[in-house]
Structure formats: C-alpha cells, structure tokens
Amino acid sequence: MWQVGKRQASRAFSLYANIDILRPYFDVEPVQVRARLLESMIPVKMINFPQKIAGELYGPLMLVFTLVAILLHGMKTSDTVIREGTLMGTAIGTCFGYWLGVSSFMYFLAYLCNAQITMVQMLSLLGYGLFGHCITLFVTYNIHFHSLFYIFWLVVGGLSTLRMVAVLISRTVGHTQRLILCGTLAALHMLFLLYLHFAYHKVVEGILDAFEGPNMPPFQRVARDIPVVSNAVLNTTAKAIALTL
Amino acid sequence: MSGFDGFNTEFYQTSYSIEDQAQPYDYSGRQYSKHYGGYEYPQQGGFVPPDMMQQQPYTGQIYQPTQTYTPASAQSFYGSNFEDEPPLLEELGINFDHIWQKTLTVLHPLKVADGSIMNETDLAGPMVFCLAFGATLLLAGKIQFGYVYGISAIGCVGMFCLLNLMSVTGVSFGCVASVLGYCLLPMILLSSFAIVFSLQGMMGIILTAGIIGWCSFSASKIFISALAMDGQQLLVAYPCALLYGVFALISVF
Numbered sequence: 257m258w259q260v261g262k263r264q265a266s267r268a269f270s271l272y273a274n275i276d277i278l279r280p281y282f283d284v285e286p287v288q289v290r291a292r293l294l295e296s297m298i299p300v301k302m303i304n305f306p307q308k309i310a311g312e313l314y315g316p317l318m319l320v321f322t323l324v325a326i327l328l329h330g331m332k333t334s335d336t337v338i339r340e341g342t343l344m345g346t347a348i349g350t351c352f353g354y355w356l357g358v359s360s361f362m363y364f365l366a367y368l369c370n371a372q373i374t375m376v377q378m379l380s381l382l383g384y385g386l387f388g389h390c391i392t393l394f395v396t397y398n399i400h401f402h403s404l405f406y407i408f409w410l411v412v413g414g415l416s417t418l419r420m421v422a423v424l425i426s427r428t429v430g431h432t433q434r435l436i437l438c439g440t441l442a443a444l445h446m447l448f449l450l451y452l453h454f455a456y457h458k459v460v461e462g463i464l465d466a467f468e469g470p471n472m473p474p475f476q477r478v479a480r481d482i483p484v485v486s487n488a489v490l491n492t493t494a495k496a497i498a499l500t501l
Numbered sequence: 502m503s504g505f506d507g508f509n510t511e512f513y514q515t516s517y518s519i520e521d522q523a524q525p526y527d528y529s530g531r532q533y534s535k536h537y538g539g540y541e542y543p544q545q546g547g548f549v550p551p552d553m554m555q556q557q558p559y560t561g562q563i564y565q566p567t568q569t570y571t572p573a574s575a576q577s578f579y580g581s582n583f584e585d586e587p588p589l590l591e592e593l594g595i596n597f598d599h600i601w602q603k604t605l606t607v608l609h610p611l612k613v614a615d616g617s618i619m620n621e622t623d624l625a626g627p628m629v630f631c632l633a634f635g636a637t638l639l640l641a642g643k644i645q646f647g648y649v650y651g652i653s654a655i656g657c658v659g660m661f662c663l664l665n666l667m668s669v670t671g672v673s674f675g676c677v678a679s680v681l682g683y684c685l686l687p688m689i690l691l692s693s694f695a696i697v698f699s700l701q702g703m704m705g706i707i708l709t710a711g712i713i714g715w716c717s718f719s720a721s722k723i724f725i726s727a728l729a730m731d732g733q734q735l736l737v738a739y740p741c742a743l744l745y746g747v748f749a750l751i752s753v754f
Contacts, residue, residue, distance in 0.1 A: 275662060282666040286735045314667075314736065321743050328747070332754040344652075344747075 281313040281376060289315045296384035299418040303426040309377040316355070316383020322390050323351045330397035330457040350452075355383060358444055365440060369433035371424060381420055382445075388416030389449050397457050405453055413449045417442050593625075600626040607683050607719045614726045622675025627682020634685060637692040638752065648751055656744040657681055663740055668728040676727065681744070684720035687712045688745060692752040700753040709749050717742035 292315055300307055327347040331338075338346050356379075363378045373381075392408040421438040428434045586592070603626060606614055631653060635646040661677045691712040694700070700709060721738035724730070730737065 275666060279666050282663070284736065285732065289736065318739055318743075321740070325743055325746055325750075328750060332750060 278313065281311060284312055284314050288312075292384060293387055296387050296419055297412070297415045299415065300422045300426070303422055305426060306372060307423045307426045309373070309381055309423060311374065311376040312380055313376065313383075316380055316386070319383055319386045319390060320351050320355050323386055323393070324348050326390060326393050326397065327351065327452065327456050330393065333397065334457045336456060347456075350456075354448055355379070355386070358382060358448075362437070362441055365437055366424075366428075369428055369437050370430070371428040371433065371437060373424070373427055381423060385416045385420045385445060388412045389452065392449060393452055396453060409446070409449055409453075413446055417445045420445065594623070595625040596623075599623065600629075603683050604686060606723070607686050610715055610718050610722070614723045622673065623679055624675065624682065627679055627685070630682055630685045630689060634689050634692060634748070637689055637696060641692065641696045641752075643751070645751055649748070652744075652747055652751075653681070653685075656747070660740060660744065664724065664728065664737070667733065667736065668730055670728060672724075672728060680720055680723050680727075681741070684716050684723070684741070685745075685748070687715045687719075688748050688752065691749060695752050705753065709753055713742055713745045713749050716745040720745075 288310075292310055292312070324347045327350065328343060330336075331343050331347070336343070359375070359379045359382045362382070363373070363375050366373050366378065392405070392412050396405040396408055421442055424437055424441065425434050428437055590596070600623070603623075606612065631649055635649050638645050638649070657674065657678045660681060661672065661674050664672045664677060691700070691709060694708065695705075699705065717738045720741040721734050724737050725734050
C-alpha cells in the first residue's frame with residue numbers, strides 16, 4: 257500500500273510541480289557566477305548596442321537568500337521586535353517580494369516601453385543588482401555610522417543601479433521610454449536600500465550607551481535621553497504602585 | 502520500481518544490501534556485489550542472533566524497513582513465528598555502526614568521502630542530531646525545538662529542489678535530509694559551547710564562521726561525491742552555508 261501511495265504521489269508531483277523547466281537556468285560554473293557578480297558593479301559604457309544579459313537564476317537566488325540572512329543578522333543584533341509576524345517571515349517576505357515584485361513590475365513597464373528584455377533576464381538583472389545591497393548592508397549593519405552608510409549608498413548602490421540602468425537603456429529605443437524605465441528602476445532600487453537600512457536595524461543610541469553591554473559598538477556616541485522611553489517607564493511604575501496601594 | 506539495476510531517481514536506495522555491512526569501511530569506492538548468499542558477521546557481535554543465520558539465508562534489507570521487495574527468492578522472512586522475527590532495531594532500520602561511520606565522515610572534513618555511504622536514507626542519525634541540537638539549545642535557555650524543526654524541514658525542501666535542478670542525475674529527498682542532518686553535528690558543538698560562553702564577541706564570531714564553514718564543507722563534499730558534480734563544490738556549499746548560518750543564528754542569539 258505504501259508503494260502504491262508513493263507511486264501516486266510521485267506521479268502527481270511530476271505532473272504539477274515540474275521544476276525541470278527551470279533546469280537550464282541553474283547550469284552554471286563557479287567562475288561564471290564570480291564573473292557576473294563582479295560585472296554587476298561595473299556600469300557598461302556602450303549603450304548603443306544591446307548588452308547581453310545572462311539568463312541565469314542561481315546567482316540571483318543565492319543573492320536574495322544572502323540578503324535574507326543579512327537582514328536576519330541585522331535584526332538580531334539590534335534586537336528588533338516584529339509584533340505581527342516572525343523575523344524570518346518578514347525577511348523572506350521583504351526580499352523575495354522585492355525581487356519578484358519589482359522584476360514583474362519592470363517587465364510590465366518594459367513591455368509598455370517596448371524594451372527587449374525577457375522575464376528571466378529581468379529577474380537575473382535585478383537579482384545581480386542586489387549584490388550592491390548585500391555589501392552595503394553587511395558593512396553598515398556592523399559598523400554603525402550614518403555617514404558611512406550614505407557613502408556606501410551612493411557609491412555601491414549607485415554603481416549597481418547604473419549598471420542595470422545602462423543595460424536597460426541599451427535595450428530600449430526612444431528617450432521617453434528610456435526615461436520612464438530607468439527612472440523607475442533607479443528610484444526603486446535606491447529607495448529599497450534606504451528602506452532596508454532604516455527599517456531593519458533600529459539602533460536606539462541612548463539606550464545602548466546606558467547599558468554598555470558586550471555589543472558596545474566601536475564608535476563613541478553622545479548619550480541622549482529618549483523622552484518616550486523614560487516617560488513610558490515612569491508611567492508604568494506609577495501605575496504599578498497605584499495598583500498595589 | 503524494482504531499482505536493483507541502480508538507475509532510478511531514488512539514488513542507490515534499494516541496491517545497498519545487508520551483506521555490505523559485514524565488510525569494514527575502507528573508502529576505496531568498492532563496487533556493489535549483487536549476490537545475496539550466506540555470510541558471516543565477524544564484528545557485528547550480537548546484532549543478528551546466530552541461530553537466525555543458520556535457519557535461513559536472511560536477505561531482507563536492514564536499511565529499508567518499508568522495502569517489501571525481496572531480491573531472488575520469494576520466501577517470506579517475517580513469518581508468524583516469534584523466533585523468526587528480526588530484532589527491533591534491525592526491523593526499524595537503525596544500525597548504530599553505520600551511524601557512527603557516517604558521523605566520523607562528517608567529523609573529518611579533509612577525508613575524501615565515499616559516494617556510496619549516503620545511499621540509504623537513514624533518518625535515525627539525523628533525528629538524533631536534531632534532538633541533540635535542540636537539547637543543547639535548551640540547556641542554554643532557548644526552547645526552540647519548533648524553530649529547529651521548521652528550519653530543517655524548509656531547508657531540506659529547498660536543497661532538494663536546488664540539487665535536483667543542478668545535478669544531472671536526480672537526488673531523493675531522503676538522501677538530502679540524511680546528509681544535511683549528519684552535517685549538523687558540528688553545529689551541536691557550537692551550541693554546547695554557547696551554553697557556557699557567550700558567542701557574541703569577536704571570538705564567538707570567528708568560531709561561528711569556522712563551524713558554519715566546516716558544516717557546509719562536509720555537506721558539499723558528500724553531495725559532490727554522491728552526485729558526481731565535479732567542480733561545483735562551491736556552488737553547493739554556499740546554500741548549505743546559508744542554511745547552517747540560520748542554525749548558527751539561533752545558537753548565537
């Protein structure tokens with residue numbers, strides 16, 4: 257009976273979940289992945305000739321998972337509390353939502369603007385563009401320095417955005433179309449990095465200075481009192497005392 | 502799906518027989534012998550009761566408790582006699598000697614892995630290791646068995662999909678779960694270290710990185726040798742490293 261059940265399950269699985277159609281997109285060598293990672297930070301100069309985009313999904317998928325891991329690490333080190341949901345679910349939802357959602361949206365815009373790009377190529381392009389985000393967040397989640405983040409945001413984030421924009425321009429005809437497509441992509445990509453930095457690694461500076469635990473960051477900061485927290489503590493204490501009396 | 506000629510999607514599942522366990526592991530990539538005759542158990546000791554050997558040639562497969570095919574003869578071995586029944590551990594498919602052999606393979610990262618050692622889908626060892634990991638976390642004050650279970654389940658499914666896409670021959674889910682479970686062993690060392698010392702300093706970061714590298718290196722080494730994916734060890738190691746990194750995150754924070 258087990259054999260019959262197993263046979264039926266495998267037949268259903270092979271019918272409905274045929275992942276073999278994705279097989280060609282995972283056929284890569286380590287050298288190729290490394291080369292594409294480095295290329296994703298170098299903007300191309302030749303925009304009059306359509307640039308080649310590798311339709312590969314291994315590198316982008318690994319980069320999205322890396323971004324998930326970095327986000328999780330950042331949330332854990334800063335003790336971020338997510339009230340409705342889990343840390344893991346939030347991280348995965350954010351990263352995969354960005355990758356799949358923005359790729360689909362850009363593919364739709366590309367269809368409207370007559371750009372020559374397929375869905376897999378768009379996924380691949382945006383996925384490799386997340387390499388800059390991974391580097392920036394990895395560095396700035398561990399070294400808490402706002403101006404360092406802004407430098408990384410402009411330089412590293414800007415380079416990967418420029419690369420994607422240049423490739424898209426090379427595949428689009430017409431000034432208005434190029435402007436729409438590339439402006440949207442640049443805005444979304446840069447704003448996403450900004451959002452990731454500020455939403456997932458809240459560092460409340462005054463409290464950290466007060467505790468001075470083993471996670472003390474290397475840079476000194478000016479101690480600030482946070483009126484919201486101290487008021488909340490005061491109110492809770494007053495309520496507790498009032499209840500006991 | 503008889504599988505005794507070896508080429509099916511469930512890699513090596515049914516052609517690993519009990520007689521191979523009588524020979525010690527020498528990692529020389531020996532071929533399988535397909536004959537099922539009489540045999541001795543020199544070092545197995547009391548694992549199979551000796552009177553059982555003289556009664557009938559036992560050709561059942563210890564590692565596949567649900568395997569109902571018998572190779573050559575149609576004799577039924579689990580008869581109605583109480584004495585004819587095999588020992589409980591054998592019937593459940595738990596062989597402690599094999600678990601120990603595979604544990605040693607994981608613990609020596611530089612030793613070349615034999616592709617055949619992970620053929621049978623042995624989930625007893627991985628279960629023990631997951632429970633041990635949860636127990637060490639419990640000793641550190643973190644009751645997170647649910648997280649361990651969820652992450653290992655999702656991670657196994659993810660690795661199964663990825664390896665099936667990347668390899669020419671497919672891989673079975675049991676094999677992936679078994680390999681990933683065995684390679685969780687160094688992570689148990691990390692979480693037991695975390696009971697006594699905090700892992701949040703520089704020393705902890707270096708130790709965590711080393712343990713993650715050890716786990717993913719062992720897992721990728723076994724996958725590469727079992728699936729014959731030459732030159733792609735780094736590509737297999739990286740997703741393993743991400744998975745073990747999540748386990749490390751539970752241990753550290």
